Amino acid sequence: MKTAxxxxxxxxxxxxxxxxxxxxxxxxFNNAHTIAHVVRAVQAGLAKYFPEHKAVIVNSDGxxxxxxxxxxxxxxxxxxxxxxxxxxxxxxxxxxxxxSGIPGKxxxxxxxxEIADEVGxxxxxxxxxxxxxxxxxxxxxxxxxxLDGGYDYVSPLYHRHKxxxxxxxxxxxxxxxxLYGKRVRQPIGGDFGFSGELAxxxxxxxxxxxxxxxxxxxxxxxxxxxxxxFKVTQSFLGAKIHDAxxxxxxxxxxxxxxxxxxFALMETYADHWMPIRxxxxxxxxxxxxxxxxxxxxxxxxxxxxxxREGLMNLGDIWRDILGSGDFNEVERLGGLPDLEFHFPxxxxxxxxxDYALAFHKKKLPAEQLIKSMTPLYVGKTASFILQxxxxxxxxxxxxxxxLCMEFENNKDYLVNNWK
Amino acid sequence: xxDFLNLILEPLTALFLKFKVFVPNxxxxxxxxxxxxxxxxxxxxxxxxxxTTINFDSWSDRMGFTKLMRQxxxxxxxxxxxxxxxxxxxxxxxxxxGLSALQIPAIDQLVNQFFSYIPRLFSAGMIxxxxxxxxxxxxxxxxxxxxxxxxxxxxxxxxxxxxxLLVLILAMVMEQLQIAxxxxxxxxxxxxxxxxxxxxxxxxxxxxxxxxxxxDKEAAAEQKGKTEDKIEHI
Numbered sequence: 001m002k003t004a005x006x007x008x009x010x011x012x013x014x015x016x017x018x019x020x021x022x023x024x025x026x027x028x029f030n031n032a033h034t035i036a037h038v039v040r041a042v043q044a045g046l047a048k049y050f051p052e053h054k055a056v057i058v059n060s061d062g063x064x065x066x067x068x069x070x071x072x073x074x075x076x077x078x079x080x081x082x083x084x085x086x087x088x089x090x091x092x093x094x095x096x097x098x099x100s101g102i103p104g105k106x107x108x109x110x111x112x113x114e115i116a117d118e119v120g121x122x123x124x125x126x127x128x129x130x131x132x133x134x135x136x137x138x139x140x141x142x143x144x145x146x147l148d149g150g151y152d153y154v155s156p157l158y159h160r161h162k163x164x165x166x167x168x169x170x171x172x173x174x175x176x177x178x179l180y181g182k183r184v185r186q187p188i189g190g191d192f193g194f195s196g197e198l199a200x201x202x203x204x205x206x207x208x209x210x211x212x213x214x215x216x217x218x219x220x221x222x223x224x225x226x227x228x229x230f231k232v233t234q235s236f237l238g239a240k241i242h243d244a245x246x247x248x249x250x251x252x253x254x255x256x257x258x259x260x261x262x263f264a265l266m267e268t269y270a271d272h273w274m275p276i277r278x279x280x281x282x283x284x285x286x287x288x289x290x291x292x293x294x295x296x297x298x299x300x301x302x303x304x305x306x307x308r309e310g311l312m313n314l315g316d317i318w319r320d321i322l323g324s325g326d327f328n329e330v331e332r333l334g335g336l337p338d339l340e341f342h343f344p345x346x347x348x349x350x351x352x353x354d355y356a357l358a359f360h361k362k363k364l365p366a367e368q369l370i371k372s373m374t375p376l377y378v379g380k381t382a383s384f385i386l387q388x389x390x391x392x393x394x395x396x397x398x399x400x401x402x403l404c405m406e407f408e409n410n411k412d413y414l415v416n417n418w419k
Numbered sequence: 420x421x422d423f424l425n426l427i428l429e430p431l432t433a434l435f436l437k438f439k440v441f442v443p444n445x446x447x448x449x450x451x452x453x454x455x456x457x458x459x460x461x462x463x464x465x466x467x468x469x470x471t472t473i474n475f476d477s478w479s480d481r482m483g484f485t486k487l488m489r490q491x492x493x494x495x496x497x498x499x500x501x502x503x504x505x506x507x508x509x510x511x512x513x514x515x516x517g518l519s520a521l522q523i524p525a526i527d528q529l530v531n532q533f534f535s536y537i538p539r540l541f542s543a544g545m546i547x548x549x550x551x552x553x554x555x556x557x558x559x560x561x562x563x564x565x566x567x568x569x570x571x572x573x574x575x576x577x578x579x580x581x582x583x584l585l586v587l588i589l590a591m592v593m594e595q596l597q598i599a600x601x602x603x604x605x606x607x608x609x610x611x612x613x614x615x616x617x618x619x620x621x622x623x624x625x626x627x628x629x630x631x632x633x634x635d636k637e638a639a640a641e642q643k644g645k646t647e648d649k650i651e652h653i
Contacts, residue, residue: 164651188653252567254652298650306569313566313573317559363481368559374567381650 006114010097017093020119021053022046022143023199025112027105028129029062032071034243035129039075039094042127045139046092047077053147058115059096059129060108068129072096104214106207109221116199123147124199127191130243134191141235141286142193149285152230154193155184155222157284158240162388162396163296166381167258169400171352172219175262178407179273180226183281185234188218188258198230216261223262227269236286252374259370263359274415278408290393303382304341308334310375317372321358326350333379343383345406351376352407353414360418441521448517455513463506470498483555543595550588554581586610 006014024042028035039057046055059072073096095115101107109126116124123146127134145151168188176187202224207213212220225232266273311318311334319327329347336342355373359366388396470476479485479497493500511533519530558581565573590607594600 160651165653166650167652250567251652252564258653296650302569306567309569309571309573310566313562313577317563361477364559365556368556368563371563371567374563381652 006118007097010095013093013095014115014118017054017056017119019054020056020093021122021147022050022055023058023112023116023119023121023124024055024139025058025060025109025115025124025126026072026129027060027062027108027112027126028064028068028072030064030066030068031129031243032064032066032068034132035059035068036071036075038127038129038131038134039072040077041131041134041136042125042139043075043077043092045136048136049140050143050147054093056093056095056115056119056121058112059094060099060111061096062103062108063098069096069098101208102213104217106213106215106217106220109217110203110208110213113199113203116196117203121196121199123193123195125191125193128242131191131240132243133239133241135238138191138237141237142191145233145235145285146193146195149233150231151233152195152198153222153225153232154285155232155234155282156186156189156191156240157234157236157286157288158186158189159238159289159291160240161296162391162393163298163385166384167255167377170348170377170380170384170403172258172262173400174349174404174407175352175356176219176223176226177279177404178411179266179276180223180269181273181276181279182226182232183279183404184222184226184232187222189240190218191237191240192218192221193235194221194225195230198225201228201230211261211264215257216264219258219261220265223265223269227265227272232282234282234284236284236288238289239291251378252371255374255377256367256370259355259373260359260366263356263366263370266356267360270418274418277411279404298385300382300385301338303378303385304338307375307379307382310379314372314375317364318376321363321369321372322351322354326354330376339386341379341383341386343380345403346410348380348403349406349410350413351380353410353417356414357417444521447520451517451520452513455516456510459506459509459513462509463502466505467498467502470501475501482552484551487551539595539597543592546588546595547592550584550591554584554588557581557584583611583614 024046026035026038026042039059042057046053046057057072059069061069072094099108099111101110112124112126115121123143125139125142127138127142142154142156145154165186168186172188173185177183202221205224207220222232311331315327315331318330322330326347329344330351333341333343351373355369358364358369363369364372384399388399391399475498476485476496479488485497488494488497488500495503515530515533518526558577561580562573562577565576570576586607590603593603
């Protein structure tokens with residue numbers, strides 16, 4: 001492990017702060033128009049729920065040019081009496097600085113871990129800087145299980161539209177659950193709580209010059225916590241509404257980043273996940289309530305078109321990865337009329353497992369391999385949307401549960417072929 | 420009489436002297452050949468074992484070399500084929516070294532030419548292998564990217580790129596081997612330029628309506644996708 005090397009002004013600030021109980025990390029990159037709300041919610045949360053604890057807000061910035069760090073410095077709650085009857089006298093310390101290292105969320109988190117280590121923090125929280133739905137209660141829900149409950153890692157639970165989070169719902173959640181045997185519903189949620197001990201453990205891992213520094217830090221944190229026996233829990237945070245993503249963000253790049261990080265962790269923890277069968281629930285904190293969610297418009301015609309184009313153009317690659325039997329089944333799906341299109345859960349499970357095996361056996365360069373999965377994923381997503389369009393949230397959740405059970409029941413296929 | 424005998428014996432003596440010089444050279448050639456063949460066999464066996472250990476055959480499958488070999492009617496394992504190529508290369512080198520031991524000026528010249536050609540042969544081989552792998556990689560990347568963006572002619576585009584790259588690589592290989600370089604250069608320019616010219620004519624004149632429809636369709640699909648899809652994948 002390399003020792004932390006902060007800039008002089010950061011080191012002086014840390015020297016001035018001395019010791020702290022709670023660190024709230026906010027990684028950012030050009031989030032000037034949303035970060036003020038996040039900082040205010042964090043300040044209010046710390047003042048309301050942890051007035052007796054010393055806390056530091058750390059903005060680890062990726063070189064924003066829109067004045068994100070200036071916004072962080074200038075943001076404060078002028079009148080706490082509007083929020084609290086009693087409030088702390090000492091303001092919460094804030095540090096905002098550009099992190100060093102490979103550009104990416106992972107490097108931003110590494111700096112937050114280093115600061116947590118430096119000030120001897122007992123609990124840490126990381127929240128996204130583009131959140132619009134964050135409330136002061138999020139801080140309580142992410143910190144309390146660590147400070148008072150003895151947990152090491154708090155994963156978020158959100159209410160999301162049944163069509164949102166499809167990479168999580170159809171790949172990352174079922175796969176992580178089947179592999180590691182823990183039902184962590186949002187393993188790549190982005191807003192997490194964790195103990196100082198776990199932050200220090202993360203720092204001992206030699207991954208900060210790899211892809212983890214660029215992308216995939218969320219699944220890496222969750223998997224590392226589970227696979228190394230740390231106590232994991234979940235907290236219900238309500239709705240997750242955040243700034244609209246850059247429309248130029250390519251789906252296949254997103255899929256590559258998330259799935260390659262998940263598959264790479266399968267290599268690291270193969271000895272851990274191989275013997276595990278079934279899964280167990282993870283305790284959850286927070287009061288669950290229903291929230292009104294924004295309507296999600298989806299164009300399934302276009303999605304099915306992408307699937308069929310994929311079948312026509314990438315058929316040879318798919319056949320090589322899936323084998324003739326499953327490829328013929330995929331080919332049959334391509335001939336179905338739009339309204340009858342249905343991607344069976346058993347087939348989808350084998351598709352994901354076959355891609356994991358192909359990644360393990362290095363059948364193709366990683367980026368090409370996972371990007372070639374995009375039309376299959378789009379087809380599966382279109383199938384789910386067609387199936388769930390008239391379903392209630394609970395019914396849609398039941399479909400995801402069925403998929404998870406399929407992943408668990410078919411795990412032998414993955415284990416037996418993992419050589 | 421003595422003169423007559425000298426007339427007969429002198430050529431025989433000269434022949435004998437030449438033979439006396441030739442025999443050790445010939446024996447040296449035989450020894451070089453025997454040792455060379457033995458070494459080539461040992462190296463081949465060691466190489467095949469090494470390639471098998473490092474899973475060269477699986478790598479060849481992934482890189483598309485196996486497929487290429489099957490197309491060329493070669494059905495042995497890639498490791499065995501590479502072993503065989505190295506074996507015959509060593510045999511040729513052995514043969515050339517053996518022949519040079521005879522110290523015959525004409526053969527010496529041939530051997531010198533052969534050895535001065537080896538670096539070109541090697542670099543041409545490298546260009547061919549690296550170029551083939553690279554062209555496969557580039558065309559597959561294009562195929563996947565174009566398919567994911569919903570481009571209907573993705574496969575056609577990828578094949579065109581693959582073919583153009585292969586033409587370029589073959590021209591580079593021929594140029595490296597100095598096989599009719601001026602003809603190769605002219606042929607390459609004609610083929611490459613011809614393809615580009617044909618495409619521009621087809622797209623710009625003959626297929627103007629079709630091209631317009633394709634562009635409109637792509638633009639409309641893109642616009643529709645941007646305005647309608649609000650799904651959050653993560």
